Amino acid sequence: MLKLVTKNVGIENSHTLSVARSHGAYSRLEAAFAMTPEALTAEVIKSNLRGLGGAGFPAGRKWSFLPKDSPKPRYLVVNGDEGEPGTCKDKIIMIHDPHLLIEGIIITCWAIQSHKAFIYIRGEYDLPVEHVEQAIVEAKAAGILGETVMGHDFALDIVVHRGAGAYICGEETALLESLEGKRGWPRLKPPFPAVEGYMRCPTVVNNVETLSYVPYVVEMGAQPFADLGSERNGGLRMYSISGRVNRPGVYELPMGTPLREMIYDHAQGVTGGRALKAVIPGGSSAPILTPDEIDVPMDFDSLAKRGTMLGSAGVIVFDETVSMVEALKVIIRFYAHESCGQCTPCREGTAWLEKIVERILDLGGRPGDVDNMLRISRNIMGNTICPFGDGAALPVVSCVTKFRPEFEAWVRRGQPVTTLPVREAHIGEPVAAV
Amino acid sequence: MIEHTSIRESSPTIDYGMVDHPGPVSWSDAARRDMAAIFARYPDKRSATLPILWLAVREFGWISPQVEKIAAEILGRPLNEIHIVVTFYTMYPRRPMGQHHIQICRNVSCWLAGAADLSRYLQQRLGIGPGETTADGKFSFSEVECLCYCECAPAMRLDNRYVGNLTKTSIDQLIGEK
Ligand SMILES: Cc1cc2nc3c(=O)[nH]c(=O)nc-3n(C[C@H](O)[C@H](O)[C@H](O)COP(=O)(O)O)c2cc1C
Ligand code: FES
Numbered sequence A: 001m002l003k004l005v006t007k008n009v010g011i012e013n014s015h016t017l018s019v020a021r022s023h024g025a026y027s028r029l030e031a032a033f034a035m036t037p038e039a040l041t042a043e044v045i046k047s048n049l050r051g052l053g054g055a056g057f058p059a060g061r062k063w064s065f066l067p068k069d070s071p072k073p074r075y076l077v078v079n080g081d082e083g084e085p086g087t088c089k090d091k092i093i094m095i096h097d098p099h100l101l102i103e104g105i106i107i108t109c110w111a112i113q114s115h116k117a118f119i120y121i122r123g124e125y126d127l128p129v130e131h132v133e134q135a136i137v138e139a140k141a142a143g144i145l146g147e148t149v150m151g152h153d154f155a156l157d158i159v160v161h162r163g164a165g166a167y168i169c170g171e172e173t174a175l176l177e178s179l180e181g182k183r184g185w186p187r188l189k190p191p192f193p194a195v196e197g198y199m200r201c202p203t204v205v206n207n208v209e210t211l212s213y214v215p216y217v218v219e220m221g222a223q224p225f226a227d228l229g230s231e232r233n234g235g236l237r238m239y240s241i242s243g244r245v246n247r248p249g250v251y252e253l254p255m256g257t258p259l260r261e262m263i264y265d266h267a268q269g270v271t272g273g274r275a276l277k278a279v280i281p282g283g284s285s286a287p288i289l290t291p292d293e294i295d296v297p298m299d300f301d302s303l304a305k306r307g308t309m310l311g312s313a314g315v316i317v318f319d320e321t322v323s324m325v326e327a328l329k330v331i332i333r334f335y336a337h338e339s340c341g342q343c344t345p346c347r348e349g350t351a352w353l354e355k356i357v358e359r360i361l362d363l364g365g366r367p368g369d370v371d372n373m374l375r376i377s378r379n380i381m382g383n384t385i386c387p388f389g390d391g392a393a394l395p396v397v398s399c400v401t402k403f404r405p406e407f408e409a410w411v412r413r414g415q416p417v418t419t420l421p422v423r424e425a426h427i428g429e430p431v432a433a434v
Numbered sequence B: 001m002i003e004h005t006s007i008r009e010s011s012p013t014i015d016y017g018m019v020d021h022p023g024p025v026s027w028s029d030a031a032r033r034d035m036a037a038i039f040a041r042y043p044d045k046r047s048a049t050l051p052i053l054w055l056a057v058r059e060f061g062w063i064s065p066q067v068e069k070i071a072a073e074i075l076g077r078p079l080n081e082i083h084i085v086v087t088f089y090t091m092y093p094r095r096p097m098g099q100h101h102i103q104i105c106r107n108v109s110c111w112l113a114g115a116a117d118l119s120r121y122l123q124q125r126l127g128i129g130p131g132e133t134t135a136d137g138k139f140s141f142s143e144v145e146c147l148c149y150c151e152c153a154p155a156m157r158l159d160n161r162y163v164g165n166l167t168k169t170s171i172d173q174l175i176g177e178k
Helices: A017-022 A029-033 A037-046 A059-064 A090-096 A098-112 A126-141 A172-179 A208-220 A222-228 A259-266 A300-305 A324-338 A344-361 A369-380 A388-402 A404-412 B029-041 B046-060 B065-075 B079-088 B108-112 B115-126 B168-177
Strands: A075-080 A116-121 A157-162 A203-207 A236-243 A249-254 A276-280 A314-319 B100-105 B139-144 B156-158 B161-163
Touching: A017 A098, A017 A126, A029 A098, A029 A208, A037 A059, A037 A098, A037 A208, A037 A222, A059 A098, A059 A203, A075 A098, A075 A172, A075 A208, A090 A098, A090 A126, A090 A208, A098 A116, A098 A126, A098 A203, A098 A208, A116 A126, A116 A172, A126 A157, A126 B161, A157 B046, A172 A203, A203 A208, A208 A222, A208 A236, A236 A259, A236 B108, A249 A259, A259 A276, A259 A314, A276 A388, A314 B108, A324 A344, A324 A388, A324 A404, A324 B108, A344 A369, A344 A388, A344 A404, A369 A388, A369 A404, A388 A404, B029 B046, B046 B065, B046 B079, B065 B079, B100 B115, B108 B115, B115 B139, B115 B168
Parallel strands: A075 A116, A075 A203, A116 A157, A236 A314, B100 B139
Antiparallel strands: A236 A249, A276 A314, B100 B156, B156 B161
């Protein structure tokens, strides 16, 4: 099975410069510098590389939105704030192949003509911060970063910025606010970061994984890279598979790999041979799928057509013994906890959703409660500054709609389903452990 | 009518009580040197706020009203702006912490792998609830949201490292070692 960004995982000291170099790090820089920034951007557009942080926006097209005539400095901001429940991939690159990420940053900065990049890493990620910082120090000492990049007349400085615990700072404009030293309150768009981003300067925000594929686009060429994936979804990506499967882990697979294959082949099926009950395909903000909906290619467009999303590709599997009411409570509690509080529908709505689902589980559910949950969710959707609100409401709507009898049973205090305990033992991690 | 509780009050992991340092606080020489290096990384002073607060945590153990004040001075920002930042994020402690901090994940993948049970077990063993510190000052305990270590659920962050595939036995061992 072809691997790209996870190729070096498992190689001893893969995060150090000498080992990384012997496995290809920085070998794509010459080819990139030989291209004009415009040609490089066109190549990335052609590769169908999508934004892998969640929204799936075509990477090269985002770069092309930077204003051509602005006198202000341009910034690249790398999103390493990984926080979407069920997603555990960016840290693997930062821990095991930080030089690949740096190479991707250098190539991207050349394409967008930026001389300063920030890597925003979530505060809990001590080891990723340590490895990325070490890698930057080593790269500087080797003349790969600094006043010139490997002898090219191009200056580049990379700074690691550590977050301090706030899921919302993964949202790009909240991230920029946080980088500017403020609380992470998302900004109203437009203006988009490409026009007014960090310090009101033109800024490209890209995810760690997105940028780590850029060297491979250069190495392979746009078309071969695009051909690895599905239509308009180029290359491979990292799928985090967790929950009730026999072999949870992070799997690097072609874009468009069917969800069924992921669960039953790669993750070796549902725990204990139990029946599948539901799957979240793209992190907890993605609407949930039922077993009859898993014959779907895991790419951005196919999932959007089915009313859900690929998002961060965090696949969470629920077996037949899981209570969806209890599961939804855990999910909603997260959104109520993480709502930044800026928009009333989201702040109040998520708090009420949590309260109602808790009340239902305490056997205090009231007759209109299930419809109330749907109504509150619909009042959040589309009424907030950032997509967090939709991300909180969509799983509620899909879960309540698809598993309504279970919710009704709890409210009627009939024979509610409660979650049975888990598997006894875990099998290891296919890609890597921290 | 149902009485209204705000999110903040209902949240078990956020505690707005701030504890002050008993004596006056001031930056060490080492901290002042690190500060200069931090400021040099950013085009403006304000962007250095989060790293300066991290430095303050290293220096003083937690962010107290006094620490907020000297951070505001260094950053040239009004005190209320600093307070807003400190209280927005979950990782800046606002009271003295135990020697070791156990943060167990309570989000969905860990929950599916039995995290609620492990959390109860830990709380019993330590005799404290989320947000509390043991009487001997050895352990602080929190329940946190997804650590993004879901592939090794159930997971926790113990001080500054991740531990996954937790069982009661491995928890006993980890705590015993401390
Ligand atoms: C609530 C919320 C949380 C997000 N969290 C992350 C995150 O942790 N990491 C990430 O890369 N993108 C996250 N995003 C997506 C970013 O806003 C942005 O689209 C992305 O960083 C752009 O990079 P990409 O185009 O390379 O994906 C989040 C978005 C929302 C609305
Ligand atoms: S759900 Fe616990 S680490 Fe993700």
